Amino acid sequence: MTANSLQAVVAASGSGGSVSRTSDLLASTSAAAILLFAGYRGQSNAKGNEGAISLRQQYKALGFANTLSTIQPLVGIAYTDGVDSAELESPRYGFAEGLRQLMQDDGLAPAAADINEIVVGLSAQGGTSLAENTIGTERYIANLAQLAASVVHAEANDQEVVDLGDGFDQGERDAILGVTRAVHRSGLIEMATGRDADGREIVPGDNPRLTVATQTCSAVKSYATGDQGWEIAMAQIEAHRASRLYTIACSTYQWPFADDRHRTAAAQRLVGAMQARVMYMMARWGVRREPLMxxxxxxxxxxxxxxxxxxxxxxxxxxxxxxxxxxxxxxxxxxxxxxxxxxxxxxxxxxxxxxxxxxxxxxxxxxxxxxxxxxxxxxxxxxxxxxxxxxxxxxxxxxxxxxxxxxxxxx
Structure with missing residues (x-):
């Protein structure tokens, strides 16, 4: 992103960001209040397709309306971009619940969940390409602004911030546009590298800020070129192998679908939980969990x-x-x-x-x-x-x- 845009976001966070632990980020939750932030970005499967089924605020999780920077309970948050009039089921709900349950299973989450808050952002739009979601774009900057707003919230509540990175769900649009494998692969690596660097500007610390993606192949044959769906899927797995910051949590084909390319609301929650597992393992043990390959x-x-x-x-x-x-x-x-x-x-x-x-x-x-x-x-x-x-x-x-x-x- 541009230096001016990044400086503005960092400035909005107050003192330049709270320091994030560099190892075993979650082990001391009984001794310090922590705020865990993860963004969620991409196109329609990131934003949601079917109506929301996560109708309660689970474990006091917090979030934002799409692209906005006002923190609020993570439930029933209406979209504001003029496209959808009601909340759709984004994977971020399953992400927040899955992350909390993993912490509880390891004995890390105290009964008072507000001591260790989970905040999941959203900056997504259906039909957008990778180029419309990468460094310096409106939605990329909005995601960082949500991270900065989380820092302000944490500082007001004497919390230490852990920036986990972002969930990312995109690829179908690039297949339709006929984006080549090489261009998509390099774009993913560049975006993930930028997100890691920009996140460190807001929340200093040595922990990697992962971009945790799904591997999409919703259209084996592209409308534009006849074959690019496969090329995008291959670009994604090649980026996973080439970059420690871009990682695939799971395939897309394994889930129930509402139509030829959009997952069901129930599947969205499962995808979010899979992505949470990847971020949890990195934060807890410094290990990047590998998908089945x-x-x-x-x-x-x-x-x-x-x-x-x-x-x-x-x-x-x-x-x-x-x-x-x-x-x-x-x-x-x-x-x-x-x-x-x-x-x-x-x-x-x-x-x-x-x-x-x-x-x-x-x-x-x-x-x-x-x-x-x-x-x-x-x-x-x-x-x-x-x-x-x-x-x-x-x-x-x-x-x-x-x-x-x-x-x-x-x-």
């Missing part, structure tokens, strides 16, 4: 072996009919192999095809429209982590990691 491929007896960073299973409940589990393999001429069988073993999956796989062939996961997932029309598969050991449960739903969309060359 392929980390190795090789050929064994003519079969393709995929190895994940955690155990892998083929889902048979939520997505039981996906063609080839979402895996495609292509020979050196680009011709696709015909899927035959799949077998799970620990962290690996063995895929057999009617022809043998060879080193140097290419593969991708999720570059095929989902089967049995209507009304969602985007890409995905049915590979996830096992339910044992038990994952985090939120709203009665197991928050399993599903495999991120990816591609590569067979080793």
């Amino acid at each position: 392929i980390v190795q491929t090789y050929v064994d007896a003519g079969d393709l072996i995929l190895i994940g960073n955690r155990s892998l299973v083929v889902d048979t409940v939520d997505v039981s009919a996906q063609v080839g589990c979402g895996i495609n393999v292509y020979d050196t001429e680009g011709a696709p192999l015909i899927f035959d069988t799949v077998e799970a073993f620990g962290r690996g999956l063995r895929f057999s095809f009617t022809n043998s796989v060879e080193a140097g062939f290419t593969w991708d996961y999720g570059n095929i429209s989902m089967t049995g997932k209507a009304p969602y029309l985007g890409g995905g598969g049915n590979i996830r982590q096992p339910s044992t050991p038990s994952p985090l449960v939120f709203d009665g739903v197991e928050l399993n990691d599903w495999l991120l969309l990816d591609e590569g060359i067979v080793g």
Whole structure:
């Protein structure tokens, strides 16, 4: 963002920002009052699509009306941008509740929740591109202004501020516009790097200010170019691997959808809880939680072996009919192999095809429209982590990691 804009936001925070702890940020909650801030930015899935179902202020969480800087209870906050006349279900509600529950599970949150307040901002607009959400834009600056307003609130209540970073949910618009993989990837890294630096200007401290995103592939085929939906998803996973500040919490295809690209209100809460887990682990232990990804491929007896960073299973409940589990393999001429069988073993999956796989062939996961997932029309598969050991449960739903969309060359 521009220096003048940043200076104005920092000045609004009073003394230049409260100091944030640099390690184990949440461990001393019984000895000091803390305010935890996270912004939420992006396009329609960030802002919300269906009507709000989070109708109570949970655990005294606070927030802001979209793009504004007046802090208030996080419930029933009306949008003010002239587009929506009623509150929609943003992932920020699930984020606030999920973060508090994680703290409680670790014995960190006292009974008087106002001692350790959670504040979740919102600066989002449907149909906006990455370029309309990045450094120096109106909504980016509005997000920082909400952080600065949280500092003012904290100083008035003798609280110490922890800036966790932002949830971010965007990508569909860039697919429609035909933004290239390289441009989207570099834009994500630049934005995340800027958010970290600008956050430190307002709340000094060494802790990373993460941009915690979802991997979107709501349209395998773009309206504009016919293929950019996949390119955006690949830009996102490449940015995750290249930057310690931009991180993917979860895939998008795994959730229930209200239409071909917008998640249901219930799914929004689950996404927020997944993002909260990532920020919590960074604040608590200084660890960036990795999503479920392929980390190795090789050929064994003519079969393709995929190895994940955690155990892998083929889902048979939520997505039981996906063609080839979402895996495609292509020979050196680009011709696709015909899927035959799949077998799970620990962290690996063995895929057999009617022809043998060879080193140097290419593969991708999720570059095929989902089967049995209507009304969602985007890409995905049915590979996830096992339910044992038990994952985090939120709203009665197991928050399993599903495999991120990816591609590569067979080793």
